[in-house]
Amino acid sequence: MSEPEPRNGKIIEWVDRRTGLNTIMKVALKEPIPGGARWAYIFGSGLIFTFMLQAITGIFLTLYYSPSADHAYTTVSYITKEVTSGSLIRSIHAYGSSAMVIILILHLTQTFLFGSYKGRRELLWLSGTVLFSLILGMAFTGYLLPWDQNAYFATTVGTNVAGEVPIVGDWIKRLMRGGNDMGTLTISRFFSLHVLFIPAMIAIFVSLHVYLFRKAGAAGPYAADPVEPNLPEESFYPRQLLMDVAFAAVLIAVLAGLARFSPADLGPRANPADTQYLGRPEWYYRSVFQWLKYWNPPYTIIGVLVIPAVVGALFVGLPFYDRRKERRPWKRPVAVFVFLFILGGLIYIGRASYVEDQNNPGVRDQILQQEKETERLMSQPFEPELAGVAKAAPVAISPAAERGKAIFERMACGACHGEGGTGGLALKLAGIGARFPNEKLTELLRKPTPKMLEGGMSPSPLKDPELKDLAEYLTSLKPF
Ligand code: HEC
Structure with missing residues (x-):
């Protein structure tokens, strides 16, 4: 009953006896990977890594940021121009969001092509689709926060889309904006979602996702049976862990390099009265932005609701209707074709949006002028808000x-x-x-x-x- 308490130098043992930490570490590191470690498996942990990076840089940004229409722009400008390493942190956070979307797509593509959603992995897939929308939600809510012209106009378009949904659309739009117009209430809603609600949901769903992944076991290469892979196993530690860490190191290097040599900029302050300004969303929402242009009343509802709902249902329901055990991509031509068709279509439409801007001289000149104005503002010293005087x-x-x-x-x-x-x-x-x-x-x-x-x-x-x-x-x- 009374074990002797360990003394000098045995702190780790002491902690282990009370927490079981050693066992947890062993379980985590000894995760069996059928068929051995592979570079194809790095994207899941890459997402966890970028999420942590976003959380850390995000916490630093909140030290200076003020979520109101009056001060948001000035505080972001202050972070960019005055705070020590402020521009670097902000840029890593901004590029980090793009990195996360790219890695998300790679993770999804790998899972799809390897057929890793098969074999009793329905809930694992479902938790993944929830994480997918949560990450897109982070990107959407974060884009508004600097409250510059682009942020304002892109979010106006984004919330207008919600307004197109029949019956409840207008209500959703006003719920998102905190009223009919965009203002301080919109910023505080988006801020609260961006720093509290969505990150908390992501943390919960990542835990669930990892738990379900460990419960089902790694699926291994696409030639293997999804339930009984029957392949020699290699443990996660050390080779897969090293690959994951190497990927994280490359990510850090690329993000820091981009942040250092091409820092994120800040356009002119949001000005709802400026009807000339052409707002453009981030690249990952460009295809959605372009897609909406193709649908005009009375067909808007088809583009805004019907087609996305069908694609969404196909996506979410995948492991429920695709029950074959076959995982090799070339033996699943229909599934692979549909997947690549949707992914390729999104890329094509997104590209069309940029091409269209370039081919219209009026639009091209306006955007060029906006870019010049942004560059000019970035070269100006920080302008504080003058109270009273x-x-x-x-x-x-x-x-x-x-x-x-x-x-x-x-x-x-x-x-x-x-x-x-x-x-x-x-x-x-x-x-x-x-x-x-x-x-x-x-x-x-x-x-x-x-x-x-x-x-x-x-x-x-x-x-x-x-x-x-x-x-x-x-x-x-x-x-x-
Ligand atoms: C020749 C110089 C002169 C001119 C011109 C002049 N003022 Fe004055 N004003 C004064 C002086 C001196 C005082 C008293 C300052 C004090 O009480 O210490 C005064 C006081 C005042 C006060 C009271 C200020 C206080 O703090 O109590 C007002 C109000 C005022 N002036 C308004 C005017 C207006 C309006 C005009 C134009 C129609 C005008 N003044 C033209 C010299 C002038």
Whole structure:
């Protein structure tokens, strides 16, 4: 009952006795791979690796990011231009999202071509399809957060698509946006999804996915039987682990290189009033963007709902209707053809979107001009938000104040009080509204105090309406 507690240097044993860590590590590393380690199997762990990379860089970004329409753009600009390594971290995060989508496609393609979804792996496949949509959800929600023109317009298009769905579409669109228009509520919804809800779901589904994978066992090469591979086994450690680590190292090198030599940029601040701007989504949503252009009312619903639903059902249901044990791709011509047709179609349509932009001179020039503007902005120093000071200066004033301003100038009040009431300490009029209400001011101008008289101000000869306008102008002068 009372085992002697280990002493000096036996911490690992102590931890193992309480947690079973050694056993867990053994189970993890000794995972049997029928037919041995292969480069084809690196993509699953590559996805876990990029997900962790996104989580870590993402946490650093949240240290500076502020999820509101007022500040999101400025804080991202601050990260890009001022924060130490900010541009590097942000760029790795931005390229990391593309990397994740690419590896996701490779993982899916490998699983499909190897027929690794066969043989009692329905739930494993289902959890994978959930992860697939969660990752696309991460890409969609993250793209809005910098709140620049592209982010704004691409997400406007994206949420409009949801609005096309019959009956519930408008409701979904408003739910996503937090109202009819895009603004701070949209950003906080997307932010919450991007940093809390979707990552938590990904963590849960990755655990489930890995658990189901270990439960079913690795499927091995495509020549093997999916249930009883009957092949000599090699354990995950060391060769497969080394391959996975090598892949992670290559990923890090490529992402860091891209981030260093071609940093992610930030376009002009979102401006809903700019009707000239041509927003474009990230490359992986380009085919969806283009696809929508092909469908016009009354057929929109076919392109937006019917065809995607059919393809989605084919995709999700795959292991339920494709029950043959045959895994070799050349013995499954129909399945492989449909898969490559859809993948190739998406690539073709995506490419068509770029070609179309290039072939339309108006569009090409506009996009070129936008790129130049982005480049110019990127070369500018960081511009902070000026609280109070800058915002107070260009206040729009009322018509009455406008007339008062003319009187102020005509009566040469500025000779003593300075232009716009900005004169020296005692003579400064800006901010006077905080001390005197309008009635008090007109009274003062009509019957100046002895001090004012002494200083050379004479009782005002102006009539009431004019005095009122003048007082209106004086109170509109904000402190500097
Ligand atoms: C000859 C110089 C001169 C001119 C011209 C002049 N003022 Fe003045 N104004 C003064 C002086 C001096 C004071 C008293 C400052 C103090 O109380 O310390 C004063 C005070 C004021 C005050 C009260 C400020 C306070 O803080 O109590 C108001 C309001 C004002 N002036 C408005 C006007 C307007 C409006 C005009 C143009 C119609 C005008 N002044 C033209 C010299 C001038």
